[in-house]
Amino acid sequence: MENRLVYSPMGMLFMLIFAFLLFAVVGFLFLDLARTAFTKIGFSWSQALFVLLASLLGSSINIPLTELECRAPMVRQRYVRAFGISYRVPFLDP
Secondary structure: OOOOOOOOOOHHHHHHHHHHHHHHHHHHHHHHHHHHHHHHHOOOHHHHHHHHHHHHHHOOOOOOOOOOOOOOOOEEEEEEEEOOEEEEEEEEOO
């Protein structure tokens, strides 16, 4: 059998369109599911949308409450060399 290269010039365009449609449909299904859940709880759609957007924006904020210091490291590292590549292997210190 011959080895032929099959090249479809429209393949990438169709994949991009399909990916966009997939993300759009999944997004609309998620929003409809969220709307149904929030309206069953008793929220209006505008309140539910506000809660969803606030949680999306608030998830990027990380406020550290405290820092813990460890005097001795519990995990140490050893290096193992296999096939010319060094791998870092952690092990627990007794």
